[in-house]
Amino acid sequence: MNSNMPGLPPRGWQAQILPKLSQIAAGDERIRELRVHGSANDLVSGTDVWSDLDLLLVSEAPILVAEDFARHIEDFFAPSFASQRSCAANKYVVRLVLPDLRRLDITVMPSIGCEVVPQFDAAAEDVEDTVTELVNSFRFDAVLAAVKAARGDMLIGAHLALQLARHALVVAMLIRDREAGTNHHRLGGTRWDAWAVRLASAPSPYTREGITAAIREYIDALDELLLLTHRAHDFGSTNQPLLNLLAAIDAHNADAPGR
Known part of the structure; x- marks a missing residue:
């Protein structure tokens, strides 16, 4: 793509944001090094609007440094629209999607082990907090699915959309468990089974257009479910960045050669 698209960050944003990120890193004495890697490594020639910015930090405190670095980014720019965290034997990764759809992958390592970050527990007492984690995962996966569709990667795009x-x-399931007062269900036949049928009505996500259409359908279904929780107001209109992305991708697909 050679021009900026409404709903997406401007071309070259990766290079534009880097000085501020370098400043944040310089202010933390625990960070020994920060460098760009991955698809945005060649910032001179520029990267397209679909690309994220991969950052590698070196520190003896991977988890603390990654979380503090991510918090400083959100303090300066805006709270993230979605995020993801993962841990391996020698690295800790925080992936942020900002509300303007700039995506940052922050990897902190050296070659030492780090503790495993606890994941959400489907049996947790606070259903609404667990739902919050699921909504975050939904948004993160939806952004990635949409970007894969934009790039014509049907394999991963379809996988993420599903x-x-x-x-x-x-x-x-969590709302049903709360209503029933248990997470043990020997039989179906309740009104909640209708949600499987509801989701089956979504378009098949096996083409570019199918993926964006399916994402919209899944967004609508999730919004309906959130109305049944006590924290529906927390999620109100905050899907707008994702909807902006879908609109931009649909426009991009319509202008693609051969369309």
């Missing part, structure tokens, strides 16, 4: 249905079904 994952959105799973997130929505887990939300429905």
Whole structure:
């Protein structure tokens, strides 16, 4: 793509944001090094608007440094629209999607082990907090699915789009458990089974257009489910960045050669 698109960050944002990120890193004495890697490594020639910015930090405190670095980014720019965290034997990764759809992958390492970060527990007492984690996962996967569709990667795009249905079904399961007062269900036949049928009506996410259409359908279904929780107001209109992305991708697909 050679021009900026409404709903997406401007071309070259990766290079534009880097000085501020370098400043944040310089202010933390625990960070020994910060460098760009991955698809945005060649910032001179520029990267397209679909690319994220991969950062590698070196520190003896991977988890603390990664979380503090991410918090400083959100303090300066804006709270993230979605995020993801992962841990391996020699690295800790925080992936942020900012509200303007700039995506940052922050990897902190050296070659030492780090503790495993606890994941959400489907049996947790606070259903609404667990739903919050699921909504975050839904949004993160939806952004990645949409970007894969924009780039014509049907394999991963379809996989991620189908994952959105799973997130929505887990939300429905949690609400059903709360209503029933148990997470043990020997038989179906309740009104909650209708959600499987509801999600089955979504378009098949196996083409570019199918992926964006399916994402919209899954968003609508998730919004309906959130109305059944006590924290629906927390999620109100905050899907707008994702909707902006879908609109930009649909416009991009319509202008693609051969369309």
